[in-house]
Amino acid sequence: MIPIKDINLLPEEVYIADARRKKNIARLLLVILFFVVITGVYVQMAKMESVYESKIRSLYASAKERSDMVKGISRIKELQDSITVLKGSVDRIRKSRFDWPGLLNDIAISTPANLSIVNLAADARGMKIAGEAKSEDDIALFIKNLKSLDYIYDIKPALIQEESSGLLSFVINIQFKVK
Incomplete structure (x- = not known):
């Protein structure tokens, strides 16, 4: 099947x-x-x-x-x-x-006690200082102190005369060193 x-x-x-x-x-x-x-x-x-x-x-x-x-x-x-x-x-x-603030500071430091600055005029070449002092020695010391500064070439006293007050009036011409 x-x-x-x-x-x-x-x-x-x-x-x-x-x-x-x-x-x-x-x-x-x-x-x-x-x-x-x-x-x-x-x-x-x-x-x-x-x-x-x-x-x-x-x-x-x-x-x-x-x-x-x-x-x-x-x-x-x-x-x-x-x-x-x-x-x-x-x-x-x-x-x-020019270092004007330094210069003015040096002038202030160089100024003797018995000397006063009355007038100050300056330009780039030089400066003219007018003042009064008690003696010629004070003026000479001021000039000597200024000559010791590096940037000053020459200092010439232009006028020194005695005033009626007993003080000496002076004028100083300063010539700067040219850079």
Whole structure:
């Protein structure tokens, strides 16, 4: 006896049509799977492109920021150089100009106790001092003290005369050393 399960009563065309149908379904599934994979790859590439564009924008912004910082540092260096040049100019001007406050301070220190300055006139080449003193020794000490100053070239008494008050009035011409 033949087992029942091996008996097939369907015509062969049905088997061929069923096999074709299964083949078509398999092809359709492969095509759908192909499009799903392609779509997935495209989406992943789009995400990666977006991430890379974001990183590129970030790097560009960072580079621009660093460029601005470099420009700022360059500007600071230019300003420092300008300040150095200006300081040099100020120093040259100070050296070429006469130190009037220092001169007046030195004259005040050089003035003896029994001598007073009544009038003082000056220009870049020299100075004229008029004053009063109790004695000729006070005037001589004043002239000696002034001659010890570095920037004085020559001192000439122009006038010494006795006043009715008993004081001596004097005029001294001072010539400065030229720098």
